[in-house]
Amino acid sequence: MKNTLRQVFHSSKFVAGFVIFVAIILMMIIYPLFNPGNPLEQIGVGTFAKPGTYVSLYDAARTKTDTLRLPDAADNRIAAALTDEDRVAMVEWFTLMGADISDLDTADTDAMIELWHETYDPTARPKGMTNAKINYYKRLNNAIMDLGAADTITIAEYNDEGVLEESKTILDTDYVNTKNVANVKTLPLGTDNFGRDVLKELVSATGTSIRIGLIAGIVATVIGLTFGLLAGYVGGWLDDIIMFITNIFTVIPSFVLLILITYSLGQEQRGAAVVATVIGFTSWTWTARSVRSQVISLRNRDHVNLSKLSGHSLVRIVVMDILPYIASYVVMAFILQVSSGILAEAQLSLLGLGPKTTQVPTLGLMMNWAMLYSAHTNGSWWAYFPVILIITLISFSLNLMNTGLDQVFNPTLRD
Amino acid sequence: MSEMEKARAQTDFSDKPLCLSGRGVTKVFGFGDKKTVAVDHVDFDFHEGEFVSIVGESGSGKTTLSKMLLGLSNQTEGEILFQGKPRDIGTGRKKREYWKGIQAIFQDPFSSFNTFQKVDAVLLDCINMRGGKHLSKQEKTDMMTEACNFVNLKFAELTNKYPFELSGGQMQRLMIARIFLLKPKILLADEPTSMVDACSRATILDMLLNLRDETGMTVIFITHDIGLAYYISDTVYIMEHGKFVEFGKADEVILEPKAAYTKRLISDVPKIHEEWDLSTVDLKQDA
Numbered sequence A: 001m002k003n004t005l006r007q008v009f010h011s012s013k014f015v016a017g018f019v020i021f022v023a024i025i026l027m028m029i030i031y032p033l034f035n036p037g038n039p040l041e042q043i044g045v046g047t048f049a050k051p052g053t054y055v056s057l058y059d060a061a062r063t064k065t066d067t068l069r070l071p072d073a074a075d076n077r078i079a080a081a082l083t084d085e086d087r088v089a090m091v092e093w094f095t096l097m098g099a100d101i102s103d104l105d106t107a108d109t110d111a112m113i114e115l116w117h118e119t120y121d122p123t124a125r126p127k128g129m130t131n132a133k134i135n136y137y138k139r140l141n142n143a144i145m146d147l148g149a150a151d152t153i154t155i156a157e158y159n160d161e162g163v164l165e166e167s168k169t170i171l172d173t174d175y176v177n178t179k180n181v182a183n184v185k186t187l188p189l190g191t192d193n194f195g196r197d198v199l200k201e202l203v204s205a206t207g208t209s210i211r212i213g214l215i216a217g218i219v220a221t222v223i224g225l226t227f228g229l230l231a232g233y234v235g236g237w238l239d240d241i242i243m244f245i246t247n248i249f250t251v252i253p254s255f256v257l258l259i260l261i262t263y264s265l266g267q268e269q270r271g272a273a274v275v276a277t278v279i280g281f282t283s284w285t286w287t288a289r290s291v292r293s294q295v296i297s298l299r300n301r302d303h304v305n306l307s308k309l310s311g312h313s314l315v316r317i318v319v320m321d322i323l324p325y326i327a328s329y330v331v332m333a334f335i336l337q338v339s340s341g342i343l344a345e346a347q348l349s350l351l352g353l354g355p356k357t358t359q360v361p362t363l364g365l366m367m368n369w370a371m372l373y374s375a376h377t378n379g380s381w382w383a384y385f386p387v388i389l390i391i392t393l394i395s396f397s398l399n400l401m402n403t404g405l406d407q408v409f410n411p412t413l414r415d
Numbered sequence B: 001m002s003e004m005e006k007a008r009a010q011t012d013f014s015d016k017p018l019c020l021s022g023r024g025v026t027k028v029f030g031f032g033d034k035k036t037v038a039v040d041h042v043d044f045d046f047h048e049g050e051f052v053s054i055v056g057e058s059g060s061g062k063t064t065l066s067k068m069l070l071g072l073s074n075q076t077e078g079e080i081l082f083q084g085k086p087r088d089i090g091t092g093r094k095k096r097e098y099w100k101g102i103q104a105i106f107q108d109p110f111s112s113f114n115t116f117q118k119v120d121a122v123l124l125d126c127i128n129m130r131g132g133k134h135l136s137k138q139e140k141t142d143m144m145t146e147a148c149n150f151v152n153l154k155f156a157e158l159t160n161k162y163p164f165e166l167s168g169g170q171m172q173r174l175m176i177a178r179i180f181l182l183k184p185k186i187l188l189a190d191e192p193t194s195m196v197d198a199c200s201r202a203t204i205l206d207m208l209l210n211l212r213d214e215t216g217m218t219v220i221f222i223t224h225d226i227g228l229a230y231y232i233s234d235t236v237y238i239m240e241h242g243k244f245v246e247f248g249k250a251d252e253v254i255l256e257p258k259a260a261y262t263k264r265l266i267s268d269v270p271k272i273h274e275e276w277d278l279s280t281v282d283l284k285q286d287a
Helices: A002-008 A010-032 A058-063 A073-081 A084-096 A109-118 A130-144 A198-234 A236-252 A254-265 A272-282 A287-297 A302-309 A314-350 A361-371 A387-410 B002-007 B062-070 B092-099 B119-129 B137-150 B168-182 B198-215 B227-230 B250-255 B260-267 B271-275
Strands: A054-055 A151-156 A166-170 A184-187 B016-027 B036-047 B051-055 B077-082 B102-105 B188-189 B216-223 B233-238 B243-249
Touching: A002 A387, A002 B102, A010 A198, A010 A387, A054 A058, A054 B168, A073 A109, A084 A109, A084 A130, A109 A130, A198 A236, A198 A272, A198 A287, A198 A314, A198 A361, A236 A287, A254 A272, A254 A314, A272 A314, A272 B271, A287 A314, A302 A314, A302 B092, A302 B102, A314 A361, A314 A387, A361 A387, B016 B062, B016 B216, B036 B062, B036 B216, B036 B233, B036 B243, B051 B062, B051 B227, B062 B102, B062 B188, B062 B216, B077 B243, B102 B168, B119 B137, B119 B168, B137 B168, B137 B198, B168 B198, B188 B198, B198 B216, B198 B227, B216 B227, B227 B233, B227 B250, B227 B260, B233 B250, B233 B260, B243 B250, B250 B260
Parallel strands: B051 B216, B051 B233, B102 B188, B188 B216
Antiparallel strands: A054 A184, A151 A166, B016 B036, B016 B077, B233 B243
16 A cells, blocks of 8 residues: 555656645635635626736825926826727827828837828818717727826815815825835736626635545446446346446436536525536546446455455455555546546536526636626636636646556556 | 276275266257257266266367256256255256255366355365354364365465465365365265466365265266376267267276277377376375
């Protein structure tokens, strides 16, 4: 046993898979310690806030300021005010107005603004342009005119008599240290369509999905192992019946079965554990078949015959004389079942047949939400890409471990 | 040749009580075109204390017959009688009772052991099976030590060892120790010496003979080596294509063979066998 374990941990493939998997598990355990709370809490109003650090403007305005005179502050300010979309729209306008844009660099903000002042005519109505677009250009012009127009921002508050009274003036050289601002929130992966912290949700979803995979794996392995052992060892009519059932389950695509069962359960009945059990219930056939074939080759071995002659019961022979010989095989099958359980949950949830959406996030549900709110078409990559990455990593690490185990237990595969 | 006879008890077994006998025992595998008759209506009478050899080539049905004798598979036709009464092994309980009376040593010692269990467990099982569950640890150890001594093994060296840590010869001797503890009425030895070296072979055969002499059990020795059968057994059954073509006392069958198959088997024995001087082999010393 100790020797086998040592061998297993000398397989580079197994160790690589194991390290990835343990890293994911550790993230699952450690991250909530630093960022506790309900992963489904809607902290943002509106959908898909970009990843980044959010500083409270309210608090920043009331924070003690320091004066910094940075040489490129004004340029940065103008550059940040013109988004990439604005720049594309400006070039479009220039083209319509027939300006020479052959050597214009869209990243050169000064040149862009200079050309804009030259070409923009508020009365112009280019052919085929919608009113909305014309209004957009008006707003853009106002924004460009505002740039650098004022050096200060004045903050006024209502005093006791309800009259606006200037309370503070913010200069363009005023800076606050983010450490002094009362509320700063870093959202490494932004928010999703419901305004939830994606990273927090992802960590929680990873945990749920691995749990679903484990339950599905255990259910599938227990059913498959029991059927395989009985069919293989007892044989005869029991074998015929079990193999008949197994063949039926094999012939019907398990995913179709899965969809039908989950659909018929209804939204209210579908908790994470129920979905996991259903997945396990439809994926045991492979284990049953392979265990059966292994047991058939074992049941006529001399040590089994000898055990029979020693008067041992069926249960004892199966548990003591057959199970240890196929244990490595069963462990490998179990790992594969966990991996395919996680994938099956993701597939089901993507179709909207996953666990009910109000209780726990799962990896599949996160993908489903991202898809329903068109994250993939509006460029909100943070809502689905990390999820895909985690699913891939889990499945990759489990399969890597499985291959590593296979090489240890199946010497013909050793390279 | 006369020296060899000392290995055999010069007893006439025909008047001893019957231990195991068969009437028209048949085993058929498959059906229709794929039908194979492995054992074809064989009759046999094994007496108490008799050392019987069943000799035949590979595929003659020896092992199939032994599986049926052990009750590990059922005969398609015919009847097996145990101690003169029809054998009843319909239920698990009756089977377990039957196996107290008949035990086996298999061909391959390496696959006879569960590699996940320590060797003491095998011997402890035997003590428990003989109703020694209540015995104290010391008594059990004594019994196991005695059994190991019988087969020239040191029990102290075996404890806490796994089967794969032993040599093939040691494993096969341990199997005999197991039989020594169980003391069944019948021992079925299915080519117990074919997987071990020549030196261990003589030791093992000697131990089987000792076991028979000490406990008076019937030994059914299955082999493809007719020379070995002649050397060791009282009675020889020659099996060809699932049938007994000839049987009788070892001397009669081997020295005056009647069936063509027996003659062929005897002529097939390698020449070197004839030049062996078995009188110089002292089995006791080997052990």
